[in-house]
Amino acid sequence: MSLNRRDFLKSSAATFAASIAPLAAHAKASQAQPHVVVVGAGFGGATCAKYLRMWDPNIKVTLIEPNEKFTSCPMSNWVIGGFQTFDALVKSYDNLPKYGIKMVKDWVTGVDGEKRLVMTKSGKKIAYDRLVLAPGMEWATESVQGWDEAYAAKKVVHSFRAGPDTLLLRKQLEAMPDGGVFLIASPPPPGRCVSGPYERASVAAHYFKQHKPKSKIIMLDGHFDVVSKGPMFKAAWKELYPGMIDHRPNNMVTAFNHKTMVVSSEFEDVKADVVNIIPWQRAPKLCKDAGVRNDALDRWCGIDNITYESTSVPNIHIVGDPVLSNMPKSAHVSNNQAKICAAAIIDLFNGRQPEPVPVIGSTSYSVTSDKTSGAIAVVMRYSPEKKVYERQPTGGANPLHSELDFAYGQSWHDNIWADTLG
Amino acid sequence: MIRRSFLAIAVLAGLGPCLSAQASDNPRVRLLASTCVTCHGPGGQSLGAVPSLAGQEKAYLQEAMMEQRAGKRETTVMRKYMNGFTPEEIGQLAEYFSKLK
Structure with a gap:
């Protein structure tokens, strides 16, 4: 019809x-x-x-x-x-x-x-x-020495393009012994989904808390801080997973030796059981x-x-x-x-x-557990005078996670999928 | 569907902004409104907890958005959004969504 x-x-x-x-x-x-x-x-x-x-x-x-x-x-x-x-x-x-x-x-x-x-x-x-x-x-894998060999050997995942890597990382976490170390390395900006690695640390902690509570998560972060939804993530980690997530800012990863499972940053070497390095992108x-x-x-x-x-x-x-x-x-x-x-x-x-003044909205929800999430929302308007998209006032992240934001976040997924795919 | 197709014709013909001040005929309003539906669902019809906008009373939508903008109404993200739009645009968006079924 x-x-x-x-x-x-x-x-x-x-x-x-x-x-x-x-x-x-x-x-x-x-x-x-x-x-x-x-x-x-x-x-x-x-x-x-x-x-x-x-x-x-x-x-x-x-x-x-x-x-x-x-x-x-x-x-x-x-x-x-x-x-x-x-x-x-x-x-x-x-x-x-x-x-x-x-x-x-x-x-x-x-x-x-x-x-x-x-x-x-x-x-x-x-x-x-x-x-x-x-x-x-695409991945600029040359940003991490040893990446290509380690990836071929399935000893490192990015899991930042949903697909086989997503399931592989899940299986690696399931196979990791209690008391193990899960390392997440995020690249310096700019890159895809800045809050993704912090959300990942949260969901891994959610899983460890229930099934392997002696485990640790070390984040080697190329950013200077938890740069997206920072106060929300920090408060959630303190509340739900005290002592489990060790976030180390300004710590850009440069190499990984998959035979010894040692990840090297500009400042330190860290041995881990499961390694998730998100390389630079372009x-x-x-x-x-x-x-x-x-x-x-x-x-x-x-x-x-x-x-x-x-x-x-x-x-x-x-x-x-x-x-x-x-x-x-x-x-x-x-x-x-x-x-x-x-x-x-x-x-x-x-x-x-x-249209000379286009307007962009950006909302993202990051889960902190299977029931809670935190939101960020920013509106950017193009300024023809300054020739740049300008962030509008009051935009930013909610300071705390909530069950309400989890429900809205779930709905956000359904609606953006429908808007994109019909 | 009828409305959308009709709209497409009106816009194709370049008549929208000239002949009518109606928000739904205005390509700029249509483009602005398209930023809303990413969260609120295609055509303003939400699939979940995020409220639907389609077919709501214009006055209600406008008042709600203006109150959110001023921080007078409890929201999770809408205050952040509404401060990115002018009061005039908020009125146009309210009219646009009120006319969707």
């Missing part, structure tokens, strides 16, 4: 669009039905594809994603803590085609920004009018090959803050983790950037000025 109506309205919309052709003076003839290719169906890419179609059914959208299903990083710490199943993280892409999105299961191997072509592993060449890159991040190689990974350190992608178009290659937009900005690299931010990008692309195709 709704599809029929949409199809009918689509043709009506096309008629309307044709009647206003003069307004879109510099829209090309080939853009009668412009084609947007979106790479990556995560919180950024899937949202962008969906909103492009919802807001302008005249646009043809192809979404390229190598995975059969979506696996959520948010909530994956619950699995590591033993109070959620892995299956709960896995979501179908089946609703996206209902919006008229063409899903292509493939891996993008290259982009030709001049010819506006996307090349895929299966040998396809897909032409685009505009391209949205939402490939998440925009994936695809972004570099496309010419959009363009900051001085060759890590992130510079964008126009209104359209999310690359500052170096026209017609390529970037959303989510790869973006060079002061915004958190989170599911919520990726979802919000994707909508701003979608709206801007629609405006550009229709010869209109995109």
Whole structure:
């Protein structure tokens, strides 16, 4: 029913669009039905594809994603803590085609920004009018000496991209003897989900408290403090897990010897039973090959803050983790950037000025046990004068965890999954 | 669905901001409102403990948001959110969500 109506309205919309052709003076003839290719169906890419179609059914959208299903990083710490199943993280892409999105299961191997072509592993060449890159991040494993050998030997996990690593870490914690040491190392900023490692320490402590109470958690933190939801985490740890979590700030990990299980930071060597090192991250190689990974350190992608178009290659937009900005690299931010990008692309195709003052919301909930959670919320508005997204007053973290925030957090997951995936 | 599709046409035609001051026809309001639904659910219909916004009375939504903004109403995160929006935008958002079913 709704599809029929949409199809009918689509043709009506096309008629309307044709009647206003003069307004879109510099829209090309080939853009009668412009084609947007979106790479990556995560919180950024899937949202962008969906909103492009919802807001302008005249646009043809192809979404390229190598995975059969979506696996959520948010909530994956619950699995590591033993109070959620892995299956709960896995979501179908089946609703996206209902919006008229063409899903292509493939891996993008290259982009030709001049010819506006996307090349895929299966040998396809897909032409685009505009391209949205939402490939998440890749690991800069060279930031930790010995990482590659240790990872191949399954002696270290990142568990910061939900998947097999999530379950492996859970199994390693289950196999760890009571009295063992679980080491979590987080990289210096910027990186994905700053609060994730603190939440992970919390869920591990929740598990240890019940099943192996003599165990310890050592956090070697590349940040100067518990930088996200700090007072909330510290109070929760003191209340629920006194003496169990040893947080060592300003302690960037540089090496891991998996044969001796010794982790080395700039300051000390620590022996552990289970090792979870989150390496540095950067925009994936695809972004570099496309010419959009363009900051001085060759890590992130510079964008126009209104359209999310690359500052170096026209017609390529970037959303989510790869973006060079002061915004958190989170599911919520990726979802919000994707909508701003979608709206801007629609405006550009229709010869209109995109919204000059976009607003980004960022909410995240971190569990501290299987019943409690703490929230942070920040609104960022783009300032055309200062050319930066500015944090608005009163934003920040709640000082204490609560059961209410746990309930809201659970609902946040359900709603962002539905908003992203349909 | 009807409303959304109609809206798409209105926006496509570039008529929204010109002909009508209605919040639901305004692409900027629609974009602002899209930041709300990340937590409050697609179309303002929540799947869980976070309250639904769709179809609530405009006056109720506006008053609630303004009170949250001023810190006069107990919230977990909404005060932090509402201070990121102007009173005019809050009025537009209230109208937008009041018109969703």
